[in-house]
Amino acid sequence: MNNDKNNRREFLKKSTLATVGLSSLGAMGFSAKSYGNIIGANDRMNVAIAGLGRRLGAFYAPISDPNNNVRLVTLCDVMESQRGKAATNFAKFIDYKPKLENSILKVIEDKEIDVLINATPDHWHAPGTWLAVENGKHVYVEKPCSHTPREGEILLEYKKKYGKVIQMGNQQRSSDHTIEIINQIHNGVIGKAYMATAFYINQRGEVPVPKEAAPPAGLDWELFQGPAPRRKYTHDTWNYNWHWYGWDYGTAETGNNATHELDVARWALQVEYPKHVHVDAGKYHFVNDGWTMYDTMLATFKFDGEKTIQWDGKSRNGHNTYGMDRGTIIYGTEGSVIVNRSLYRLFDRSGKLIRETKTKSVEGSTNLGGGGDMTTVHVSNFFNAIRGKEKQNSTIDDGAVSTLLCHLANISHRIGESFDCNPSNGHIYNRKGMELWSKAYEKGWEPKI
Numbered sequence: 001m002n003n004d005k006n007n008r009r010e011f012l013k014k015s016t017l018a019t020v021g022l023s024s025l026g027a028m029g030f031s032a033k034s035y036g037n038i039i040g041a042n043d044r045m046n047v048a049i050a051g052l053g054r055r056l057g058a059f060y061a062p063i064s065d066p067n068n069n070v071r072l073v074t075l076c077d078v079m080e081s082q083r084g085k086a087a088t089n090f091a092k093f094i095d096y097k098p099k100l101e102n103s104i105l106k107v108i109e110d111k112e113i114d115v116l117i118n119a120t121p122d123h124w125h126a127p128g129t130w131l132a133v134e135n136g137k138h139v140y141v142e143k144p145c146s147h148t149p150r151e152g153e154i155l156l157e158y159k160k161k162y163g164k165v166i167q168m169g170n171q172q173r174s175s176d177h178t179i180e181i182i183n184q185i186h187n188g189v190i191g192k193a194y195m196a197t198a199f200y201i202n203q204r205g206e207v208p209v210p211k212e213a214a215p216p217a218g219l220d221w222e223l224f225q226g227p228a229p230r231r232k233y234t235h236d237t238w239n240y241n242w243h244w245y246g247w248d249y250g251t252a253e254t255g256n257n258a259t260h261e262l263d264v265a266r267w268a269l270q271v272e273y274p275k276h277v278h279v280d281a282g283k284y285h286f287v288n289d290g291w292t293m294y295d296t297m298l299a300t301f302k303f304d305g306e307k308t309i310q311w312d313g314k315s316r317n318g319h320n321t322y323g324m325d326r327g328t329i330i331y332g333t334e335g336s337v338i339v340n341r342s343l344y345r346l347f348d349r350s351g352k353l354i355r356e357t358k359t360k361s362v363e364g365s366t367n368l369g370g371g372g373d374m375t376t377v378h379v380s381n382f383f384n385a386i387r388g389k390e391k392q393n394s395t396i397d398d399g400a401v402s403t404l405l406c407h408l409a410n411i412s413h414r415i416g417e418s419f420d421c422n423p424s425n426g427h428i429y430n431r432k433g434m435e436l437w438s439k440a441y442e443k444g445w446e447p448k449i
Helices: 002-024 056-064 080-090 104-109 122-134 149-162 176-186 221-225 252-269 373-386 396-415
Strands: 045-050 070-076 099-101 115-118 138-141 166-168 193-201 276-282 296-303 307-314 326-332 335-339 343-348 353-358
Touching (some): 045 104, 056 070, 070 080, 070 104, 080 099, 104 122, 122 138, 122 149, 138 373, 149 166, 149 396, 166 396, 176 252, 176 335, 193 252, 252 296, 252 307, 252 396, 296 396, 307 396
Parallel strands (some): 045 070, 070 099, 115 138, 138 166, 193 307
Antiparallel strands (some): 193 326, 276 296, 296 307, 326 335, 335 343
């Protein structure tokens, strides 16, 4: 354990020194921004994946696609069994063996790697990304891109300083049918769009009450915690239930899933930061189990221009309110649209169906796990953006603002109060709320920018 801490401190020390060197002239005398674009349009890129859990399947297709011209150099996870399983699974798609690594810090320090795919738990998303960026890497980071509102701001500061491509896994931004209907909404197909309801419905079951236990064999608990304040391991925390066991690692269901639908709603309404946030939320199912978050939330975000977004999240009640388990309804003065990952339906003002368009793509809905054509396109778009061959379908700026809505809803629930926000940057006009804008880090892990 002491060696792990010493290694971390040494890495962060070197990382800070690297920051000083790259911030002015960068490597080889290039400006930081120019250095970020040094990879040629046809050059092979070396990729590492950190976090080999349920999202791993999303990356088989884009990495093995010869058109993307990438090589998987390293598979990294703090759980030994995950590394072995990932190597076995990838062997079905590639004809070479990537290295297996325990420490994301070693991956970030590896000069051979051009791109980090960061699919770690939520509390690692932003720190893993900014450490990789300041060490010369482009980053595809899974949602939510940050663990706090301040971390979202920091990511934008790193992007500006280093000129690297950062893209969040809000893969519906690369969905053909979604792009098509959003463009039509922007061109007035439903008149003026004024309100959107984003929703998610699942039937998650009971989870164990966390009890102090030895970390399971093969788990590096020190590295799992990473930037988070240290605590004793509790049973079954590492395997997905970190989402529900307090705020050290997860962002509840809103950060876990609302990120996607709120992103579509914000995109459709062409809004940025809200001016008011109101939340009703609570834990109503399996009240004595280990789930410490709310499992039901109705959040309302008010924006300038008389526009409103609602989030209806039901984690453990499968009532099919909207006829599908996730999606976004956009209301306009002359009609409405419902869109999800597989289709959109356009209605006139009377509610008559005008058109339905289904995609041929396959993408998971509320099922655990990842993968699908939409993610493949999104990751490929990220690779091509690095090479300068495509414009990003969604920049980290988009990802950070959509993730902020999730944080604002969580903060409103945690303090038990509604609040007004600054519509220019999302900052909260509430002292208790603003205290949760950032968080405490394990000593030595504090952001340096």
